[in-house]
Amino acid sequence: MKRLPLITPHPPRLSTLTEGLARIEESGIYSNNGPVLRAFEADATTRLFGGRGACLAVANATLGLMISLRDAVSDGPAGRFALMPAITFAATAQAAWWAGLTPLVCDVDADNWSAAADEEERLLERYGAQIAAVVPYATFGYGIDLDRYRWLSKRFGVAVVVDAAASLGTTDASGLGFGAGAPFPVVFSMHATKPFATQEGGLIHCADPDRIERLRAMANFGFTAPRTATLPGLNAKMPEVMALVAKARLDDFAEVAGHRDQLADAYRHAIAGRYTAQPRPTGRQALGFFPLLLPSERTHERDAIIARLGEEGIGAGKYFSPHLGEQPWVHEIAQIEPTPVADMVGSRLLSLPLSDTMTVEDVAHVVDTLDRIVAIKARPRVAAPPPIAETMIIGGGPAGTAMLTAASRHGLLPELSRGLVLVERDQAIGGGQLGRYAITSDSTAQTFLSAIEGNPDPAIAALADHPATLAIARHRASLGVPLAEVGPMLRAIGDRLHASVTANGGTVLTGTEALHARRKEGLWHVRLRDTATHRDTERVARNLVIATGGHQPLDRLVTQRVAGTSLMEIAGDRLVQSDSVLARGGFEMVADLLSSKRAPRVAVIGGSTSALTTVALLLRERPALPFGAGGITLLHRSPLRPFYHSVEAAHAEGFTDFGPNDICPVSGFVYRLAGFRLEARELVLRMLGVDGRAPEPRVALHRVTGDDDLAARNVLAEADLVIAALGYRPRALPLEEADGRPLGLAAHGGAPMVDDACRVRDRSGAPIPGLYGIGLAAGFVPHGKLGGEASFVGQANGLWLWQNDVGMMIVDQLLAGRARAAA
Known part of the structure; x- marks a missing residue:
C-alpha cells in the first residue's frame, strides 16, 4: 500500500547542484548578500512578480515578518497593537511580539477563513491609533484582496504587512504572482514543507525598492554603511547555498505549481457536496496540503478520523487547531476578540496530503478512504421534507445551550435531542456575546467549571483539560472571571453539545436566523433564513423555546x-x-x-x-x-444590598440590615437574589x-x-x-397568530416575559401553550425549591441557574409533554 504522508518535503537536491556549490566555494562568498542571492532575487522579481518592485531573500519568513513589522511602525504612530486573524500560524503573533507589538486577534470570514473584513474595520474604528499595523494572513495560500488593504492603510493611517507564508506560487487569473506590486511588504516562506520548497528561507516582496533595501540593511544588523548600525537590526541574511537551492526551485517551479494545482482541482471535484473547502480561486492557489471542514456532527471525532486515516497509510492533520486565539502563550500576551467563526472553523479543519509526488489517483484514494471513515455517501440523497420537530430552540448562546447542559447533567440529552432543532445565527453555538464584554463575571470560576466537572457525558467531561477550561480554572481564587475568557470555554462546550445533539437525532442550524413564528393549529411555523445565502425556509415544531437574550433598547x-x-x-x-x-x-x-x-x-x-x-x-x-x-x-x-452565605457571616461583619423575609429558606443565604x-x-x-x-x-x-x-x-x-x-429587555422573536396578527406578549407591556414555570405569557398574563423562554431579561423569578428571599422583587439571571434548575424546569416539561403525546 502506497503511503501518503501529510507533508512530503521535496526541495531540490544538493547532490544535483555540485557545480553551483563549487562556484560558491571558489568565490569564498558564503553570505552577506552575495552574487547568487542577488541573482535569485532579481530572477524571482521578474518571473514571479512580473518585474514589479523588488525582492529580498531572508533566512526564514518569521525573521522577514519581524523586520518588516519593525520597519513599518518605526516612524508611525505610537500604537501598540498588531491586528491579525485567529486562523494563522503562531509565528504571526511571535513576529509581532518580537517587533514590540501586542497581537490583537480577530475573527475570520466563514467563507475563505481569512480575516473578517467587518471585524477588521470595527476594530480599527474602535481602537484607532492604538493599532499600529494590520497583519492579514493569506490563509492556506488563498489570494486575499490586497487592494482592500491599500484602502484600509490610507483610511486609517495604519501600516500593513502581509503574512503570505504559504502563498508563494499563488497567482491571479493572468498568472501574476500574489502580492505583485503591493505597496507594503508581502512575506513568503520557502521552508521545505511549502510548495516553493528549499530547505529554509523567506522572501519579501514590495513595490518600493527603497523599502526593500532598508529591510536588507535591517537583516544585516542595521548596517547602512560598513560596520555602522543606523537602523534596528538582526541577522536575517540568507546564505549563498540556500540561495542556490532557491534558484534551482525557481527553475522548475512552474511545473511543480502546475502539478499541485491539478491535485487541488482533483480534491475539489472529489469532495463536492460533502465537505466544505475554501472557494475556488480565479487563478492558482499554492497549497502545501488540502484543507477542508469536516461535517459539524463529526467535529468531536476528528482525532479518531485522523488516527483511522493514519492506520490506512494516509497522513492527516488539523492546521490550525488550536488556532492563534487558543494558543496558551498568545492568551497571556495578546488582546483576543470573540472568535466564534474561527472557533467553528478551527474545530472542524482537516488537512489532507498534497505533495509533488502524488497523483490524481492518489487524491481519489484519499477522499474515498475519508468518505468510508466518516460514513458519508459519495452522492448525498435528496433530503425529504423535514418532519415536525418536537422542540425548536431559538438561540444557541449561553442560555439556549445551558438548557442542553442541564439535560446532559441528568443524562437526558439523548432523549431531548430526538426531534430537537437548535437555531443559531452565529457559526457556532455556546459562546453568544459574552466574549464582547471587558468585565469580570458576577459568578465564580467554579460556577462555570461545574458544567464540566462530573458531567456524565464523557465528551463534555473530557473538556476538563481543554486550554479554555484551564484558563477559567486559573481564576478559582479571583473575584469572578474575565468574560473574554468565559466565551471560549462555553464555545468548547457548545461544540460537544452540537455533536451530541446531532448524534442523537437532533439538528443544529448554525448561520441561521429565525425571522418570526406563526401559531397554527397548535404548531409553530418558524420562518428561517440562511445568513450566507439569504435563502428562507420554514420549519414546524410542537414546542418553541425562546433563548434570544436581552438588549438595552434605545x-x-x-x-x-x-x-x-x-x-x-x-x-x-x-x-x-x-x-x-x-x-x-x-x-x-x-x-x-x-x-x-x-x-x-x-x-x-x-x-x-x-x-x-x-x-x-x-x-x-x-x-x-x-x-x-x-x-x-x-x-x-x-x-x-450585599450577598452573604449565612446570617452568621453577615453578623460577623456587623451587617444587620435584613429581616426574615431577606433570608432564603432553602439555602440560608442573605439576599440570595437581591444581593x-x-x-x-x-x-x-x-x-x-x-x-x-x-x-x-x-x-x-x-x-x-x-x-x-x-x-x-x-x-x-x-x-x-x-x-x-x-x-435589559428581552429580544423576543416576533410571534403571530394564524391569521398573521401579532401575538401580544406580557413583555411588550414591560412585564416579565415568562411565568414561574418559564412559560411565555400573553398580554393577559396567561401562559401560551408550547412556548417557553429562558435567558437574560426573560423575567424568571426563582421560587419554591429553587429558593430565594420572599422580599425579592425583579428577575434572576445567571448561568448556574440556567444550567441547573431553570433549564431542567423546561426540559422536564418538554419530556413530560412528549410522554403524554406518546400515551
Whole structure:
C-alpha cells in the first residue's frame, strides 16, 4: 500500500547542484548578500512578480515578518497593537511580539477563513491609533484582496504587512504572482514543507525598492554603511547555498505549481457536496496540503478520523487547531476578540496530503478512504421534507445551550435531542456575546467549571483539560472571571453539545436566523433564513423555546424619567447606555468623551449589577481617569444590598440590615437574589462602610427619593457623562397568530416575559401553550425549591441557574409533554 504522508518535503537536491556549490566555494562568498542571492532575487522579481518592485531573500519568513513589522511602525504612530486573524500560524503573533507589538486577534470570514473584513474595520474604528499595523494572513495560500488593504492603510493611517507564508506560487487569473506590486511588504516562506520548497528561507516582496533595501540593511544588523548600525537590526541574511537551492526551485517551479494545482482541482471535484473547502480561486492557489471542514456532527471525532486515516497509510492533520486565539502563550500576551467563526472553523479543519509526488489517483484514494471513515455517501440523497420537530430552540448562546447542559447533567440529552432543532445565527453555538464584554463575571470560576466537572457525558467531561477550561480554572481564587475568557470555554462546550445533539437525532442550524413564528393549529411555523445565502425556509415544531437574550433598547431612553424629569431632555448628547461602556473598547470610548475634562463628573443611573459593574470598571481600568472626590455618582432607587452565605457571616461583619423575609429558606443565604456578589459586592461593602471598610472617595451614592428630588436632577445636569444602567429587555422573536396578527406578549407591556414555570405569557398574563423562554431579561423569578428571599422583587439571571434548575424546569416539561403525546 502506497503511503501518503501529510507533508512530503521535496526541495531540490544538493547532490544535483555540485557545480553551483563549487562556484560558491571558489568565490569564498558564503553570505552577506552575495552574487547568487542577488541573482535569485532579481530572477524571482521578474518571473514571479512580473518585474514589479523588488525582492529580498531572508533566512526564514518569521525573521522577514519581524523586520518588516519593525520597519513599518518605526516612524508611525505610537500604537501598540498588531491586528491579525485567529486562523494563522503562531509565528504571526511571535513576529509581532518580537517587533514590540501586542497581537490583537480577530475573527475570520466563514467563507475563505481569512480575516473578517467587518471585524477588521470595527476594530480599527474602535481602537484607532492604538493599532499600529494590520497583519492579514493569506490563509492556506488563498489570494486575499490586497487592494482592500491599500484602502484600509490610507483610511486609517495604519501600516500593513502581509503574512503570505504559504502563498508563494499563488497567482491571479493572468498568472501574476500574489502580492505583485503591493505597496507594503508581502512575506513568503520557502521552508521545505511549502510548495516553493528549499530547505529554509523567506522572501519579501514590495513595490518600493527603497523599502526593500532598508529591510536588507535591517537583516544585516542595521548596517547602512560598513560596520555602522543606523537602523534596528538582526541577522536575517540568507546564505549563498540556500540561495542556490532557491534558484534551482525557481527553475522548475512552474511545473511543480502546475502539478499541485491539478491535485487541488482533483480534491475539489472529489469532495463536492460533502465537505466544505475554501472557494475556488480565479487563478492558482499554492497549497502545501488540502484543507477542508469536516461535517459539524463529526467535529468531536476528528482525532479518531485522523488516527483511522493514519492506520490506512494516509497522513492527516488539523492546521490550525488550536488556532492563534487558543494558543496558551498568545492568551497571556495578546488582546483576543470573540472568535466564534474561527472557533467553528478551527474545530472542524482537516488537512489532507498534497505533495509533488502524488497523483490524481492518489487524491481519489484519499477522499474515498475519508468518505468510508466518516460514513458519508459519495452522492448525498435528496433530503425529504423535514418532519415536525418536537422542540425548536431559538438561540444557541449561553442560555439556549445551558438548557442542553442541564439535560446532559441528568443524562437526558439523548432523549431531548430526538426531534430537537437548535437555531443559531452565529457559526457556532455556546459562546453568544459574552466574549464582547471587558468585565469580570458576577459568578465564580467554579460556577462555570461545574458544567464540566462530573458531567456524565464523557465528551463534555473530557473538556476538563481543554486550554479554555484551564484558563477559567486559573481564576478559582479571583473575584469572578474575565468574560473574554468565559466565551471560549462555553464555545468548547457548545461544540460537544452540537455533536451530541446531532448524534442523537437532533439538528443544529448554525448561520441561521429565525425571522418570526406563526401559531397554527397548535404548531409553530418558524420562518428561517440562511445568513450566507439569504435563502428562507420554514420549519414546524410542537414546542418553541425562546433563548434570544436581552438588549438595552434605545427607545426606552426617550420615555425614561428620573427624579420627575425626562432623561433625554436633561442629559441630551451626554447620555450613553451601560452596555456600550461594558463592551470591549467601552472604557476607551468613555476616556475619549472625557479627555478634555480635568476632573470629570459621571452619573450612573441604576441599582443593578450592570450599574455597579460600570462603576467598578471606570475605577479600575488603566490608564486611570482623573476622577476627584465624588467624581462618580451612582443614582439608585432601591437600597444596595450585599450577598452573604449565612446570617452568621453577615453578623460577623456587623451587617444587620435584613429581616426574615431577606433570608432564603432553602439555602440560608442573605439576599440570595437581591444581593450583589464578587466585585460589585466589594464595592457596595466599601460604600456602606461595612466592617470598618473605608468608602471609595471617588464614588458618591444618591438614593433617588421621588419625582421632586432636586439633588438628583442637579447631578444629572452637571455631569459630563450620564450612563444609563436600566437593565435589559428581552429580544423576543416576533410571534403571530394564524391569521398573521401579532401575538401580544406580557413583555411588550414591560412585564416579565415568562411565568414561574418559564412559560411565555400573553398580554393577559396567561401562559401560551408550547412556548417557553429562558435567558437574560426573560423575567424568571426563582421560587419554591429553587429558593430565594420572599422580599425579592425583579428577575434572576445567571448561568448556574440556567444550567441547573431553570433549564431542567423546561426540559422536564418538554419530556413530560412528549410522554403524554406518546400515551
